[in-house]
Amino acid sequence: MSSSTEADHGAASSDDAAVAGAREKASAADRGAGSGPAAGAPPPAGPGAERSVPRWRRSLRPYLLIVPALLLTGGILYPFGLGLYYTVFDFAASKPQPDFTGLENYRRIFTDSSFWDSAWVTVLYAVGAAAVETVLGVAVALLLHRSTLVGRVLEKVLILPLMIAPVIAAIIWKLMLQPSVGVVNYLLRPFGLGGVQWTDTPTGALLSSIAVDVWVYTPFVAILALAGLRSLPTSPFEAAAVDGAGWWFTFRKLTMPMLWPYVLVAVIFRFMDSLKVFDIIYALTEGGPGDSTVVLQIRAYLEAIRFQRYSFGLSYMIVLWAVVYLAAMVLVRYLGRIQNRAAEVPK
Numbered sequence: 001m002s003s004s005t006e007a008d009h010g011a012a013s014s015d016d017a018a019v020a021g022a023r024e025k026a027s028a029a030d031r032g033a034g035s036g037p038a039a040g041a042p043p044p045a046g047p048g049a050e051r052s053v054p055r056w057r058r059s060l061r062p063y064l065l066i067v068p069a070l071l072l073t074g075g076i077l078y079p080f081g082l083g084l085y086y087t088v089f090d091f092a093a094s095k096p097q098p099d100f101t102g103l104e105n106y107r108r109i110f111t112d113s114s115f116w117d118s119a120w121v122t123v124l125y126a127v128g129a130a131a132v133e134t135v136l137g138v139a140v141a142l143l144l145h146r147s148t149l150v151g152r153v154l155e156k157v158l159i160l161p162l163m164i165a166p167v168i169a170a171i172i173w174k175l176m177l178q179p180s181v182g183v184v185n186y187l188l189r190p191f192g193l194g195g196v197q198w199t200d201t202p203t204g205a206l207l208s209s210i211a212v213d214v215w216v217y218t219p220f221v222a223i224l225a226l227a228g229l230r231s232l233p234t235s236p237f238e239a240a241a242v243d244g245a246g247w248w249f250t251f252r253k254l255t256m257p258m259l260w261p262y263v264l265v266a267v268i269f270r271f272m273d274s275l276k277v278f279d280i281i282y283a284l285t286e287g288g289p290g291d292s293t294v295v296l297q298i299r300a301y302l303e304a305i306r307f308q309r310y311s312f313g314l315s316y317m318i319v320l321w322a323v324v325y326l327a328a329m330v331l332v333r334y335l336g337r338i339q340n341r342a343a344e345v346p347k
Helices: 002-034 047-052 055-065 067-086 104-110 113-145 149-157 166-176 183-191 202-231 235-242 247-275 279-284 296-306 310-344
Strands: none
Touching (some): 067 310, 104 310, 113 149, 113 202, 113 247, 113 296, 166 202, 202 247, 202 279, 235 247, 247 310, 279 296, 296 310
8 A cells, every 4th residue: 555655656756847847848948939039149239238338438429419419409509699690780781891789770670660560561461361271271171071072172182282382372373463464353354353453552462462371371271170180089079969969069169179279280380480471472562562561571681682781681580580489489388288278178
């Protein structure tokens, strides 16, 4: 009896040893297949490999990585600083030896009535263009979002104005708005409106410039708004549909509040660009009639290039930069508050 028990015990110990050996081999195989290096592959770079790099190279690496950023920053700041430096001199083509005048150029700008006229035209242009482009862009995005036949056709042609340079678009529209041979007056002639002088009056020139800006840049706003629409969650709209909410109520209470951060990004871009507009207005009206469409950018060009008063023109540019910078800061802070408020709303 005892010999049988010892035999059984010995057999069990032998089986346990065999199982343990098999497990050890399987574990070793798993380690070799999962975490170990493959046959013929180079050994992984670990702390040992890092320690093999000379210490001076490891110390130099952060400074080498920051060099591109420093070069880019220097390339931006050097021309800006040089322009700012020239604004404290009286540098012009008629005066090759400039005198130091301090802030005299800025005093002349802010006491000149033509500056305030240009600033008013600039604000009218920027606000008008950004407002119309926002309304039309959101409307076009809503149409495209419905995926109707008209929406699918418009989606293909919507991007065409963005492929044309703004100055080329302005020249095209300048030909189309010609009072005698333009196609716009030709189409309006059956309605008794064939003799409109589109760019020969101050109001008409400003509205025509805004219309060309709207034609070129409304697709940009529509594309951003459409991307926002397609990223909105669907559950609130499904709940509103179950509750029987109408289209207008859904648009006011759900669509626009959730879409507004996306639209505001487009508004910021377009408002800042409109404040700096030059090509569309200059190609369409050259600032006329008179000075009725001379915005700040064109005023700076006229002073620096046409009248060759370089320091005075640069001072206009610095003032315009300050205006755009302050406007961008205000709008970006407002956008941050809108986004934080949207993030706090439970989905």
